[in-house]
Amino acid sequence: MSEIRHNWTKEEILEIYNRPLIDLIFEAAKVHREHNDPKEVQVSTLLSIKTGGCSEDCGYCPQAARYQTKIEKNDLLSVEDVRKAAEKAKSAGSSRLCMGAAWRNVKDNDEFDEVLDMVKAVYDTDMEVCCTLGMVTENQAKRLAAAGLYAYNHNIDSSEEYYKEVISTRGYEDRLETLSNVRKAKLTVCSGGIIGMGESPEDRCGMLLTLSCLTPHPESVPINGLVPVEGTPLEEQEIVSIWDMVRMIATTRIVLPDTTVRLSAGRTQMTDEGQALCFLAGAGSIFAGDKLLTTPNPDFNEDMKLFNALGLTPKAPYKKGDKPKVDEEAYKTRPENGEKIKWSRPEHTIDKNVEASKKPKSEKA
Ligand code: SAM
Ligand code: DTB
Ligand code: SF4
Numbered sequence: 001m002s003e004i005r006h007n008w009t010k011e012e013i014l015e016i017y018n019r020p021l022i023d024l025i026f027e028a029a030k031v032h033r034e035h036n037d038p039k040e041v042q043v044s045t046l047l048s049i050k051t052g053g054c055s056e057d058c059g060y061c062p063q064a065a066r067y068q069t070k071i072e073k074n075d076l077l078s079v080e081d082v083r084k085a086a087e088k089a090k091s092a093g094s095s096r097l098c099m100g101a102a103w104r105n106v107k108d109n110d111e112f113d114e115v116l117d118m119v120k121a122v123y124d125t126d127m128e129v130c131c132t133l134g135m136v137t138e139n140q141a142k143r144l145a146a147a148g149l150y151a152y153n154h155n156i157d158s159s160e161e162y163y164k165e166v167i168s169t170r171g172y173e174d175r176l177e178t179l180s181n182v183r184k185a186k187l188t189v190c191s192g193g194i195i196g197m198g199e200s201p202e203d204r205c206g207m208l209l210t211l212s213c214l215t216p217h218p219e220s221v222p223i224n225g226l227v228p229v230e231g232t233p234l235e236e237q238e239i240v241s242i243w244d245m246v247r248m249i250a251t252t253r254i255v256l257p258d259t260t261v262r263l264s265a266g267r268t269q270m271t272d273e274g275q276a277l278c279f280l281a282g283a284g285s286i287f288a289g290d291k292l293l294t295t296p297n298p299d300f301n302e303d304m305k306l307f308n309a310l311g312l313t314p315k316a317p318y319k320k321g322d323k324p325k326v327d328e329e330a331y332k333t334r335p336e337n338g339e340k341i342k343w344s345r346p347e348h349t350i351d352k353n354v355e356a357s358k359k360p361k362s363e364k365a
Helices: 010-017 021-035 079-092 110-123 138-146 160-166 172-184 201-213 242-255 272-280 300-310 328-332 351-358
Strands: 040-050 096-101 128-132 151-153 188-190 193-195 220-225 260-263 283-288
Touching: 010 021, 010 201, 010 242, 021 242, 021 272, 040 079, 040 110, 040 260, 079 096, 079 110, 096 110, 096 151, 110 128, 110 138, 110 328, 138 172, 138 328, 160 172, 160 201, 172 188, 188 220, 193 242, 201 242, 220 242, 242 260, 242 272, 260 272, 272 300, 283 300
Parallel strands: 040 096, 040 283, 096 128, 128 151, 151 188, 193 220, 220 260, 260 283
Antiparallel strands: none
16 A cells, blocks of 8 residues: 655655656556545535635636626525535535635634534535635634534645745735644645646646645645636636646645545546546546536536446545534634734735736727
8 A cells, every 4th residue: 555655755746747647647546546446436516605806816716806807796695595505416416515705714704604504504414515715713614613514625726936926915824824724623624726827847746745745634635727717817828738637636646645636627628538537547526517616617417427437436425534513602602802814925916917907808808
């Protein structure tokens, strides 16, 4: 059985990434089979509970308020709407609901209290519950855990060096601080990144190095192919090649053997055969449903056809970890003097992002 290592070097990871693809896939498939049942794939459904109007400047993101994108903005959904969406996702075969909010960070306010009730409502359907709400304090993470949250998604997105090229309104260390708060609350960690933003293989391997230094390793690592969205600074990026995607999935599989590698955004840009190679190379999870947060995703029935063709089955909830216990009093108690989120780079801006935010809508038609 391959060892779980926290002492990988960048050179070792790059050597794996650069292997002849045919050898890389074979090795990754071996590691995958040692640690997981390769016929089971965990299926998650995304639900955007608050869309658009975000104060951050993430260069890939259609939800940043400063870019002129064509998304439909929405205030926070109701608990009832979320419950219905969870039931629908569950009956379609999803075992996890991941709720996303276009927030820089969570605040100890009425909206967060509602999110906690949403977590409890989804928990009551027996699905695994995941949230991605931006930065959180330790207390906020603990309240989410007490409401029945199973996983928190907070991506590091790229290497520390390349992160600065894409986002200026927060630093890499801010992301790592949130991941540490999530761990302190005994939640499972979901953290990965995006390829196709113009980063180098060294950056991709740098991201995997950061993830491999986390103790324990994240339970899940989403690998997103950039979806270039009109109006964002990265709108003109070329779609990442399938070979790069397979290479990244396989390298992640080998470096983090016990982690669930999620083949995430970018699947509409891939063929069935390309996705099959990703499953062979160690992808153990997908986002299903015809929408990610704001961009399209393959139709659920198409995914099930692909599963049938490959002999894959959706994984049952809580197969890799115990169902959390809810503590109503703990999650309903708001702290009196909530801790403030720290911001490590308050003066920093990125030219590319500033330029994109100044472009008038008419230039984009
Ligand atoms: N606001 C929260 C945050 O930033 O953590 C949660 C939502 S945010 C949209 C979740 C993740 O989606 C980002 O960290 C990024 O990795 C991914 N993402 C956003 N836009 C994307 C795009 N155009 N293509 C691929 N992945 C994207
Ligand atoms: C993740 O790594 N990918 C998902 C989920 N975590 C939240 C989000 C992908 C978003 C793609 C762009 C959009 O649909 O807005
Ligand atoms: Fe906001 Fe998250 Fe989008 Fe960044 S990725 S702009 S934090 S919603």
